Amino acid sequence: MKALVLTAALTCTAGTASALCEDAWYLRNMAFDRAGYCFGSALGKSVFSAECSTKSPSLNDWDQRMVSAHKQLEASYSCKINTKGRHLASSLIGKLDDIDLLPTLSQFESSCVGYTGAPVTLTSGIGMRDSYPTGTIQDGATVHFRFEPWGGFEFVETETGAGWIPEGSVTPDVCTAFAG
Template identity: 35%
Template structure:
């Protein structure tokens, strides 16, 4: 166990983020496939997605979904992503929120944190296209992590929210913001 901890401390931070990013984009890609009716055969796919309403292994994706899947596959190839699909779980803190999203986020290489939200309560939504459904919120003092690509001119971004000082995970969703982020301080 000690050797593993020492090795993890020696790995560059970008490698750690790349591994997390691979899990993130794998889940997004397969959530798209699940919604289109794909029947999962791997233990991981069956553990994370509901095969009760699947239609087969050969599915038709709409053009927007196909473009998103192709883009994710290119990211996975670029980063050499390899997910062990013999597992039965993934460590994705916002998985419950991701399941209800209408518009799915794409993980980016960098990340940025707002340490101490200073604005009023701000709603988080299930997508960035109408109709918007509130699924969470950012409240004053929260820490907000930005690690997904912005859309619609960068004004919409998918965020995860934590209790202050990177405490427990709290919420997630799409946020609309046009001004400078109201943060006590920033990291990243």
């Protein structure tokens, strides 16, 4: 019953199409911002850095795949973001500043409530070799899964941070409750 209540709560909050659309728009455009894109819309100018260098940025292969996936996701949900406005309610704003490899949203999400396993290091990218720690999943944490896994890693969010972890590091058996 506890998991059912948690699933309903997730569906009513972060799982709404509007929230998904705003997060997809933010992730997609964050890649362009990092590539130096000069935004023309009021929303782009208010959400992203004023430091820019081009109207035709070159994205690396990773970012290009992520942008394409988010465009498809936005199309499947018929997303309409008001780019004439100056406010975006994306839950990801400020959470991804230290992330090297931006994640791709999934249409599905789940959460581990009350993590009981050993500490797990969150990293800025996939693996430890070319990335750095961005936080740690500690005992009692809530771990949110709402991104596509890639190459044996998955991107997660907690109350205190976000980052990549080896896939399968957090499973339902190390959670007080698992929703989704």
